[in-house]
Amino acid sequence: MRILSHEIPSAVGQTVTVAGWVHRRRRLAAVSFLILRDRSGLAQIVVKGPQEQLDSLGEETVVEVTGTVAANAQAPGGAEIVEPVITPLTEPAETPPIELWRPTVGAGLPVVLDNAPVALRHPVVRAGWEIAAAALYGFREALNGQGFTEIQTPKIVGTATESGANVFALDYFGGPAYLAQSPQFYKQQLVGVFERVFEVGPVFRAEPHDTVRHLAEYVSLDAEFGFITDHRDVLAVLRSTIAAMLAAVETRAGGALERLGVTVPEIPVDVPVVHFTEALKIAGADPEEPDLAPADERAVGEWALREHGSEFVAVEGYPMVKRPFYTHPQPSDPRWSNSFDLLFRGVELVTGGQRLHRYSEYVAALAVRGESAESPAYSSYLQAFRHGMPPHGGFAIGLERFVARLTKAENVREVTLFPRDLHRLTP
Amino acid sequence: MRILSHEIPSAVGQTVTVAGWVHRRRRLAAVSFLILRDRSGLAQIVVKGPQEQLDSLGEETVVEVTGTVAANAQAPGGAEIVEPVITPLTEPAETPPIELWRPTVGAGLPVVLDNAPVALRHPVVRAGWEIAAAALYGFREALNGQGFTEIQTPKIVGTATESGANVFALDYFGGPAYLAQSPQFYKQQLVGVFERVFEVGPVFRAEPHDTVRHLAEYVSLDAEFGFITDHRDVLAVLRSTIAAMLAAVETRAGGALERLGVTVPEIPVDVPVVHFTEALKIAGADPEEPDLAPADERAVGEWALREHGSEFVAVEGYPMVKRPFYTHPQPSDPRWSNSFDLLFRGVELVTGGQRLHRYSEYVAALAVRGESAESPAYSSYLQAFRHGMPPHGGFAIGLERFVARLTKAENVREVTLFPRDLHRLTP
Known part of the structure; x- marks a missing residue:
């Protein structure tokens, strides 16, 4: 034994x-x-x-x-x-391409990635995924405990819906099909069925830029739920979910944290929230700017740490023009949206918000973009809205990005088992 | 409130x-x-x-x-x-295409599937996925409790590895890529890292046949683990996993079981096991047959119920010629394999077994098939074996098929949220 x-x-x-x-x-x-x-x-x-x-x-x-x-x-x-x-128990092993016994990883990232099947055995390399697995556990535990139903939605879709750009096309029995860029449309439809849903699964972006933050395939942690008042209800569920993820990392991946020399941050019960217009002021940016530049996000992060002692801060009210068509406007002023970004240490970690829920609102929002609610790209999605949908909202967490932020990895590939990008399709 | x-x-x-x-x-x-x-x-x-x-x-x-x-x-x-x-809370809803208030579903399957965003709201249609979600919960709970690490492996792969047939091809930044037909190769490699791994995720089969059992995309529940003696260790973990899945269905989806009028079966602590050669005898089949026909499986299922009072029975020792190249042979007679099918009510539910673990065995097994271990299709996968892998094995459960068997659904599409097949890519 x-x-x-x-x-x-x-x-x-x-x-x-x-x-x-x-x-x-x-x-x-x-x-x-x-x-x-x-x-x-x-x-x-x-x-x-x-x-x-x-x-x-x-x-x-x-x-x-x-x-x-x-x-x-x-x-x-x-x-x-x-x-x-x-x-x-096996024949003698060949000498590994990386010295796995050394306390630190002696090879550069390309060598580690090229030899992932063996490099991942290094206790320091392995630590990243141990944290990811623990985070997945905490994510599901938090949402299962709040009456959410797990869903698994199709990754092969008939139309390049959310955005025609950066989508992978494939041959589907002789016709065109695409890889889903997010489960957004499906998770909304299923709010009409289960009220509260979550999904953990791959999403695909034909990202033509080679950066330290982007992958062509990553794991998205999605949640969506109905009968909310506004996006603040979404932020509250997000906060408790992240708290559960951090707690799970601490209890289930303590050894990995130690090997990487990092600690888990505190997320306050009341995450500080600033409106987008306030955030621009804090950052000293032009009040006409439609988005926060990386430097602005850092400034807001520093402000939250200084004023509220929090490494997390939510910016709400992003301009409608910068948000997807299904975003719910701020009722008091429709230039702004009922959506938010959650920043962690001055960098965007999660995007979430309230969605439109009336069919007529979708018809209007698509018309503004010169699109029709009757088009095949939207008709199935919008069927749910024609037949009654509650006020709802949700969020999506990119797993690899979440772990990279937590472990202070410079490149998201460091914490991905087998990354896929513009130049990498193996191992 | x-x-x-x-x-x-x-x-x-x-x-x-x-x-x-x-x-x-x-x-x-x-x-x-x-x-x-x-x-x-x-x-x-x-x-x-x-x-x-x-x-x-x-x-x-x-x-x-x-x-x-x-x-x-x-x-x-x-x-x-x-x-x-x-x-x-919304504008008045349009009349649904299916009368959702009727106790039974009054529409045929094509109508239900065409209108899935709304049809899934019917309490009887919804029941199938409630059972699936509960089964997912039980699967993870069982394996988390036994020291398994959850993994998420790439669905875009560089080579059509396991079998060149029935694979979806896609355009990957101008070059060829494929959708993974299973996480088999990755889960084995990761046994070298985490010893015990599981994955829940989509798999893709360009299945050219239109049957009640096949989908082009389905959810695979995969487990793989090291330091086993043989396939019987795999069967033991599979049994405890299925027991946990059934228990979770009972406790978390009791209402759904009631709506469908089905009960959860018992899986005995010792699942009856027969060798493939015995199974042929029980079925009265030609002893030279290389596989069990559906009628043979039914006969073995009836035998297990009659002789052992079990709705589950495992058939071990399937001929090597009918199993994938990574299958471990039966040490006492290499015509047979250390692999098994688990039958439920006379139909195959899960396939599992022991895998080869020595590099030299892989070189030989591929050579028999006229393939080279040095080919790009295998070199990354086999790197794990060149550098030391323990005896290991695993299994894969098709979620939709599992739920269909449990609920006695005639067509696997009845218990799939948004099925994908030869003729269906929407909704």
Whole structure:
């Protein structure tokens, strides 16, 4: 019966079996050490006597080790395995392209990405995804606890709806089809069915720019729900969701945080909110600007930290002209919208808001853009609205971007398992 | 403060606010009833006096109702709302293409699918996905509890790896790419990183046949894990996972089961297992047959129910020639494989098994098929094996097929939100 390496310290004096990868071999004059890596951490195994077997077990070879646990203050966790019987479970491994046993990653990002199947084994590289997996757990836990229904919507769609640009086209049984850029239309339709829905799934953007922030395929965490008063209700659910994600990262990926040397921020119960017009003033920007420049966002972030002690701040009321057609206007002044960006450390983390919910509003909003509600691109989507939809809204969190911000990764690819971009389609 | 319809019976004598869709209006001589539908069920609202407002609120209009809760044994849950103030939250809804208030669905499947955004609101149509969502919850809960890490792997891939057939091709920044037919290769690679992984996500098959069982896009529930002895370890994890899925369906989608008139089956702690050669004998089939025909599967299902009182039975040892190249052979006789199908009520539900784990085995297995381990289709995948992989295996559950079997749906499309097939790309 195999135990995990982190269970070794509580088995002193017992005979145990562990299994994992040869992480590192260290030869001293009288003795050698085999450091074994499994999913829970590292184990130290003391090899005395003939060294031939150890010589044959290159790093990354998978082995099973049975031996006796002995206390040793210098070993990881204060215990090690002595008098081991080592059984290889595979043929000897080839030397990895990256030295996985070094505490820091000795290779540049392109080498890491080219060799992802092996590079991801490095405890520091792996940490990014451990945090992502924990965040996914927290996201679902928060929304399941609030009566949301999980949905899974099609990724192959018949029309390039949300925006004709940056969409991947494919051959669908001889006809045209596209990869969904977001589940926006579907999640809204399903508010009409389940009231409160969430989806975790891939979205696709044929992003023609090669930046540290963009991927051609990423994981979108979407939520949408009905019977709201306005976008402030959406912000409240977003706050509790992010709080749950951060808590899950702390409890489920504590080791990964430690390896990366980062801590989880606090999100206040009342996230500070400023109107877009106020944000421009705080940033000292031209009051006619239709959007916040990166420097403006940083200034607003600094303001929130200074005035409210918060690393999070929401900017609401973005100009309608910069928001998608389904955005609900601010009732008191329709130049502005009932939508918001949530900034974290001065950078946009999540976009959300209230949507239009009356069919006549959609007809008008599309007409302004010279489009027809009867067009095949919208007719199915808008069927839900012809037959009664409640006031609703929602938000979308980009998983990789969320983790990159949290871990202060410079490039979103550092925390993506197998990134896809303009130049990368493998591994 | 809104309450849900299922909370009404515990608020007798109080003034409450509910909100939802006008499910049905019923006019009697002296009084009318408004049946309101929300995500928790139906509520009865008694309207006395002038009927003009009720006349204007067509079915599916979204309204908010404030009134007093009164006990009435004839009302749903034994309580109703009297003296209501009704406030429409949308413009009056157009008459739906399907009568959503009827207890059974009065339209054929094509009409239901064409009008999915509205048809899914029918409590019986919606039930299928409620069960699916509960099954997803149980799947993750089971695997999270056993130390699995959730992964999300790319759906755009550079090579049509698993099988060149039935793959969707797309234009990837001017070059060729494909939609992933399964996360098989990625989940195996990531066993080398996390040991135990699962993924819930879309998979794509350009299935040229129009059948009641096939979709061009479906949700695959994948698991893969290392340090196993053989496929029996995989079957044990699969059993506990299905048990958790069934339990979650029962506790989280009990209402949906009731609406569909189905019950959740028992999966025994020890699922009966027969070898492929035995299964042929049970079915009275030619011992040289390389596969089980549908009639053979039914015969094995009947045998398991008769001999073991189980609706589930696993058939192990399928001929290697019928399994993918990464399948591990049966050590005692390499004509057979360490893989299995799990049958439910005489139909295949899940395929799983042990995989090859040595690089040299992959080189040989591909050579037999006239392929090279050095080809771009395999080189990244096999890098994981060159650098040490443990004995491992896994399984994949098709979500829609699982729910269809459970609900005895004749067509998998009945339990899919927005199906994609040879002829259907919308809604």
